[in-house]
Amino acid sequence: MTSSAPISTDTTLTGERADLLEALGKTRFFLRHTAQGLTDEQANKNTTVSELTIAKLIKHVANTEKGWVDFILEGPSAMAIDETDWAEAWHISEAETLEVLLARYAEIAERTDELIASLPSLDLAHPLPEAPWFEPGTTWSARRVFAHLIAETAQHAGHADIIRESLDGQKSMG
Numbered sequence: 001m002t003s004s005a006p007i008s009t010d011t012t013l014t015g016e017r018a019d020l021l022e023a024l025g026k027t028r029f030f031l032r033h034t035a036q037g038l039t040d041e042q043a044n045k046n047t048t049v050s051e052l053t054i055a056k057l058i059k060h061v062a063n064t065e066k067g068w069v070d071f072i073l074e075g076p077s078a079m080a081i082d083e084t085d086w087a088e089a090w091h092i093s094e095a096e097t098l099e100v101l102l103a104r105y106a107e108i109a110e111r112t113d114e115l116i117a118s119l120p121s122l123d124l125a126h127p128l129p130e131a132p133w134f135e136p137g138t139t140w141s142a143r144r145v146f147a148h149l150i151a152e153t154a155q156h157a158g159h160a161d162i163i164r165e166s167l168d169g170q171k172s173m174g
Helices: 015-034 054-074 083-089 098-118 142-168
Strands: 125-127 139-141
Touching: 015 054, 015 098, 015 142, 054 083, 054 098, 054 142, 098 142, 139 142
Parallel strands: none
Antiparallel strands: 125 139
């Protein structure tokens, strides 16, 4: 259910869609900002007892955003994932440099932003797939998915900020 017309760069969104884009943009900025100036080695360094790294968080948030946009466009079958996929989602290969991960994230973000701007209705909804973390029978609208993406990105930007501060003392917001 993608729009056939490209989004005009002259279009100025207002209201709810503008708010969604602004909030998502701010949370993405803080996540990307934590990676600013890092080498690939630093981006992949564990600085806490967690296995999380800045590179892994960027990859995870990008994959999550892509999955939720696929859900909006295709329904619950787009979110099917097996244990191999899940493990791979947390692995950083040699080819996945910080630059590559950030570029992929930017492409996914652009797709999401275009969908926020062009989706005929934010009320478009699908039932969530069966999973232990979803209440059975729950349906989410595109609006709810976008709100979830904002929260998910903000949460992981906070994780990345802790990792970065532990790495070299830099703070995203202070």
